[in-house]
Amino acid sequence: MQEPNSAFLWPDAPEADKYSVCVHCGFCLEVCPTYQQLGDENHSPRGRVYLIKQAAEGVLPLDESVVDPVFTCLDCRACETVCPSGVQVGALIEEARGQVFHAAPARGWKGLIQRFFLRAVFPKPRRLKLLAGLLRFYQRSGLQRWVRKLRLLAVLPKHLREMEAILPKVPDRRAIDALPPEIPATGSTDKGVAGLFTGCVMDVFFADVNQATARVAARNGWRVRVPKDQLCCGALQVHAGDRDMARQMARRNIDVFLASGADRIIINAAGCGAALKEYPALFRDDPVYREKAEQFSARVRDISELLVESGFEPPQGEVPRTIAYHDACHLCHAQQVRTQPRTLLGAIPGLCLVEMADSDRCCGSAGIYNLTHPEMAGALLERKMDDLPDGIDGVAMGNPGCMMQLMVGAHRRQADVEILHTVELLDLAYQREEVGTR
Amino acid sequence: MTSSRANDAHLIEFLTDLFGPSRVLCRPHQLAAYECDGYVAQTGLPRAVVFPETTDEVAQVVRYLHEHEVPFLPRGAGTGLSGGAMPRNGEVVISLVRMNKLLRVDFDNLRAVVQPGHVNLQLTRKISAQGYYYAPDPSSQSVCTIGGNLAENAGGSHCLKYGVTTNHIVAAKVVLPTGDVVDIGAEFGDALGYDLLGLVVGSEGTLGIATEITVKILKKPEAVRTALAMFDTVADAADTVTDIIGAGIIPAAIEMMDQLAMQAVDKSNYHVGYPKDIEAVLLIEVDGMAAGLEDVAAEIVHICHKHNVRTVKVAASDEERALWWSSRKMAFGATGRISPDYIVQDGVIPRTKLSQVMARIQQLSEESGLRIANVFHAGDGNLHPLICYDSRVPGQTELATRVGSEILKACVDAGGSITGEHGVGVEKIEEMRYMFDDTDLAAQAAVRQVFNPADLCNAGKLIPKPARCAEVKHMQRLIEQHAEVFRDLEDQTLTLRS
Ligand SMILES: Cc1cc2nc3c(=O)[nH]c(=O)nc-3n(C[C@H](O)[C@H](O)[C@H](O)COP(=O)(O)OP(=O)(O)OC[C@H]3O[C@@H](n4cnc5c(N)ncnc54)[C@H](O)[C@@H]3O)c2cc1C
Ligand code: SF4
Ligand code: SF4
Numbered sequence: 001m002q003e004p005n006s007a008f009l010w011p012d013a014p015e016a017d018k019y020s021v022c023v024h025c026g027f028c029l030e031v032c033p034t035y036q037q038l039g040d041e042n043h044s045p046r047g048r049v050y051l052i053k054q055a056a057e058g059v060l061p062l063d064e065s066v067v068d069p070v071f072t073c074l075d076c077r078a079c080e081t082v083c084p085s086g087v088q089v090g091a092l093i094e095e096a097r098g099q100v101f102h103a104a105p106a107r108g109w110k111g112l113i114q115r116f117f118l119r120a121v122f123p124k125p126r127r128l129k130l131l132a133g134l135l136r137f138y139q140r141s142g143l144q145r146w147v148r149k150l151r152l153l154a155v156l157p158k159h160l161r162e163m164e165a166i167l168p169k170v171p172d173r174r175a176i177d178a179l180p181p182e183i184p185a186t187g188s189t190d191k192g193v194a195g196l197f198t199g200c201v202m203d204v205f206f207a208d209v210n211q212a213t214a215r216v217a218a219r220n221g222w223r224v225r226v227p228k229d230q231l232c233c234g235a236l237q238v239h240a241g242d243r244d245m246a247r248q249m250a251r252r253n254i255d256v257f258l259a260s261g262a263d264r265i266i267i268n269a270a271g272c273g274a275a276l277k278e279y280p281a282l283f284r285d286d287p288v289y290r291e292k293a294e295q296f297s298a299r300v301r302d303i304s305e306l307l308v309e310s311g312f313e314p315p316q317g318e319v320p321r322t323i324a325y326h327d328a329c330h331l332c333h334a335q336q337v338r339t340q341p342r343t344l345l346g347a348i349p350g351l352c353l354v355e356m357a358d359s360d361r362c363c364g365s366a367g368i369y370n371l372t373h374p375e376m377a378g379a380l381l382e383r384k385m386d387d388l389p390d391g392i393d394g395v396a397m398g399n400p401g402c403m404m405q406l407m408v409g410a411h412r413r414q415a416d417v418e419i420l421h422t423v424e425l426l427d428l429a430y431q432r433e434e435v436g437t438r
Numbered sequence: 439m440t441s442s443r444a445n446d447a448h449l450i451e452f453l454t455d456l457f458g459p460s461r462v463l464c465r466p467h468q469l470a471a472y473e474c475d476g477y478v479a480q481t482g483l484p485r486a487v488v489f490p491e492t493t494d495e496v497a498q499v500v501r502y503l504h505e506h507e508v509p510f511l512p513r514g515a516g517t518g519l520s521g522g523a524m525p526r527n528g529e530v531v532i533s534l535v536r537m538n539k540l541l542r543v544d545f546d547n548l549r550a551v552v553q554p555g556h557v558n559l560q561l562t563r564k565i566s567a568q569g570y571y572y573a574p575d576p577s578s579q580s581v582c583t584i585g586g587n588l589a590e591n592a593g594g595s596h597c598l599k600y601g602v603t604t605n606h607i608v609a610a611k612v613v614l615p616t617g618d619v620v621d622i623g624a625e626f627g628d629a630l631g632y633d634l635l636g637l638v639v640g641s642e643g644t645l646g647i648a649t650e651i652t653v654k655i656l657k658k659p660e661a662v663r664t665a666l667a668m669f670d671t672v673a674d675a676a677d678t679v680t681d682i683i684g685a686g687i688i689p690a691a692i693e694m695m696d697q698l699a700m701q702a703v704d705k706s707n708y709h710v711g712y713p714k715d716i717e718a719v720l721l722i723e724v725d726g727m728a729a730g731l732e733d734v735a736a737e738i739v740h741i742c743h744k745h746n747v748r749t750v751k752v753a754a755s756d757e758e759r760a761l762w763w764s765s766r767k768m769a770f771g772a773t774g775r776i777s778p779d780y781i782v783q784d785g786v787i788p789r790t791k792l793s794q795v796m797a798r799i800q801q802l803s804e805e806s807g808l809r810i811a812n813v814f815h816a817g818d819g820n821l822h823p824l825i826c827y828d829s830r831v832p833g834q835t836e837l838a839t840r841v842g843s844e845i846l847k848a849c850v851d852a853g854g855s856i857t858g859e860h861g862v863g864v865e866k867i868e869e870m871r872y873m874f875d876d877t878d879l880a881a882q883a884a885v886r887q888v889f890n891p892a893d894l895c896n897a898g899k900l901i902p903k904p905a906r907c908a909e910v911k912h913m914q915r916l917i918e919q920h921a922e923v924f925r926d927l928e929d930q931t932l933t934l935r936s
Pocket of ligand 3: 031032033034044045048072073074076077078080089090
């Protein structure tokens with residue numbers, strides 16, 4: 001299938017069908033955050049697709065000239081939203097990264113992060129739990145205070161120091177451990193079973209958001225099941241090019257959720273949601289799992305999507321706040337979920353929703369991009385912070401990576417804005433009605 | 439050849455000294471992304487790409503390149519459709535995208551000054567809150583640069599009423615191909631002496647590099663009405679256009695698409711849902727004072743009905759209007775949905791010859807077996823036939839090029855021209871000879887000689903060199919005649935090798 005001299009020597013390579021769709025019109029240039037930043041066509045969608053094509057055709061080797069642009073891509077998919085020709089830039093980038101991963105696993109910082117987190121921690125539930133525990137211990141035992149006092153963190157690069165500074169307080173228990181296996185529907189109707197995907201980062205740092213998601217779904221007529229043997233979704237592995245590991249994890253998730261009897265699989269993290277919806281692409285050459293993956297993906301819904309699609313009860317409790325909404329890339333560009341979160345927020349009494357400029361431009365978080373490409377990520381974060389409208393007291397969004405990134409931004413500027421998940425605000429509105437407003 | 443040149447140590451040292459390593463691309467593998475612009479049928483590697491940030495930097499690099507006889511060319515967003523920003527002589531590409539600032543706006547006097555890399559639509563975005571906009575609106579306006587617009591004298595959907603780029607640029611700072619910096623035009627009033635600005639606008643980067651551009655801005659019209667009209671036949675749609683203009687209405691825009699173009703956009707994110715059995719759709723827009731505009735819209739609807747319109751509808755909301763416009767503006771790119779490759783042609787004809795030329799295009803499509811989608815600025819008689827082909831099929835690229843050339847000739851024969859707005863570039867350089875004789879071309883070449891004496895700045899674009907052109911034609915004929923023999927030879931060599 002590949003050209004005879006293709007630089008892509010391993011299975012699962014970028015397909016000619018995908019890159020040849022690009023007609024070089026250039027409409028994607030202006031929405032690409034890395035092109036906006038650098039003005040270099042090598043770092044534009046059109047350029048990246050062209051380089052991938054050249055490598056596939058054996059004109060270019062798989063050297064820095066291809067690898068660098070492919071890894072500097074945020075995988076934010078803004079280009080896919082505008083592309084009139086329908087080029088799947090994200091898939092091409094991920095497949096090309098797969099080739100690089102085979103050819104030369106990353107070294108240095110990036111390699112360390114990849115090996116440690118992507119192979120040793122996230123795919124292993126027990127280690128993930130242990131990590132959460134360690135973090136909790138670090139924060140609660142006073143160790144964090146000492147480390148900061150003694151300036152032990154000085155050895156870390158600046159962006160990691162900043163990360164450490166904002167690390168949200170790790171909740172006592174992850175939702176996957178704390179939630180019962182099934183939560184009965186509390187609303188009047190029975191809409192069926194919703195399997196809750198708890199995720200890794202979300203559940204370590206934002207277990208509350210998972211709890212809120214479960215409550216809100218139940219409140220709106222869903223029986224919520226929480227399969228205990230699910231794994232992290234594998235999105236970070238796909239983004240890094242580690243497609244084999246991602247497939248291992250995906251297989252388990254597919255089996256577990258299909259067996260759980262869930263009519264819908266709900267998720268509150270945009271990156272994970274996109275990955276779950278794109279499982280079929282991972283198994284395009286696997287006769288058994290391709291079909292299972294399709295069944296699985298057809299059921300996946302972002303929580304905001306689920307609520308708007310199946311109907312939700314407008315909350316009665318008031319949340320008098322002024323909130324901006326940031327469109328997480330994997331929600332708006334990869335999943336085309338834009339209006340639903342705004343509909344939910346708009347339904348909350350007392351909440352004033354303010355649109356911000358370029359709300360769908362990437363904040364620079366992009367999985368672990370902010371760790372591997374701190375300069376670009378930092379520049380994009382600055383732009384995002386500049387775009388926050390005056391007079392807001394919070395920013396809502398639907399992705400844990402963006403939440404942490406914006407927390408860094410707020411911390412850096414000493415800005416008095418709370419970073420929130422959309423569902424947290426909705427949940428709060430429901431809770432307030434139970435107690436009676438306030 | 440190019441790579442050994444790229445190693446030209448002195449040149450690279452100079453460029454890196456001037457710009458710093460982060461603003462120079464020079465390793466051979468870093469250059470592939472600059473091999474072509476929006477016209478992909480021909481490619482060529484540049485020697486290096488540099489990203490200047492000031493007029494002075496542009497002047498310094500140009501002066502050096504001129505002294506050392508190194509060819510170079512300016513590049514904006516690279517959306518050109520005729521290969522103007524494609525390096526064919528191992529040029530140093532001077533990318534202007536980092537010079538993208540809005541330098542000044544004078545609302546009272548309706549002027550704005552931008553750097554050349556300023557993206558067209560961004561200017562309107564930045565001044566729209568105050569109620570102003572920049573009128574020229576090529577379909578590529580969300581990405582193309584005002585410098586590129588100046589060089590191509592870009593048109594757009596609204597140029598029927600508002601005119602093309604040249605009507606909106608009043609002055610420019612230009613780095614000449616020798617490195618000298620000149621100011622041409624006048625911010626207000628008419629410039630004295632020769633109309634150098636008129637010469638430079640539309641010169642496709644062959645007379646110098648614009649580094650500061652003063653444009654007119656306009657107050658936004660009070661109101662806009664947009665209608666979408668679907669017709670069973672192209673002839674009915676064409677007659678409607680003639681009749682609307684005949685009725686004394688000057689629409690802000692009249693755009694047409696044929697069935698194949700509709701199919702392409704309807705497959706994209708910009709789906710409108712056109713019926714499968716209509717031949718043409720018209721997008722008609724009127725703007726101006728709110729008072730009376732409703733009547734004009736009603737008159738347009740009435741004229742559509744006189745010409746057997748299937749359905750006609752005035753946009754009910756801004757969203758609807760925006761969708762109709764995106765659908766039209768994205769039509770070129772969306773052609774990727776129905777064909778792996780395409781060439782957009784850009785011929786102009788007198789409006790009244792539309793049906794006749796369309797029939798010829800249809801005939802060419804049937805003869806060649808290549809599908810041709812059509813998108814027009816119907817009000818100006820500016821045609822954009824999109825010739826669909828597959829470059830992986832041997833011979834198809836050449837066939838598509840030939841069909842394109844025949845279409846242009848048909849336009850010239852009908853009393854029109856070979857380019858409405860996309861420029862000549864390398865794409866239509868041969869057809870220039872169909873339009874002009876040697877004396878005409880020599881006069882143009884003489885002008886170029888004055889500005890660009892060593893012909894280092896975007897050489898080989900726009901004007902065919904009379905002698906070389908004949909040679910090339912002769913070669914082409916020879917190659918065509920002997921193509922069969924070459925192919926046989928190639929086959930034999932292949933068999934021998936294996
Ligand atoms: C999908 C699509 C739709 C299009 N629709 C239209 C349309 O409706 N109307 C229309 O007119 N065109 C249209 N075009 C063509 C193209 O967008 C225009 O020609 C545009 O003006 C090119 O601008 P650019 O910045 O991309 O220039 P480039 O492609 O980078 O360069 C174009 C030419 O200008 C020269 N140049 C660039 N910058 C400068 C400068 N500062 N000084 C001197 N010379 C310079 C280059 O050397 C080259 O010859 C379309 C293109 C695409 C891909
Ligand atoms: S918008 Fe799509 S088709 Fe056009 S250049 Fe970008 S990726 Fe290619
Ligand atoms: S995914 Fe984002 S960063 Fe990557 S090419 Fe597309 S727009 Fe640019």
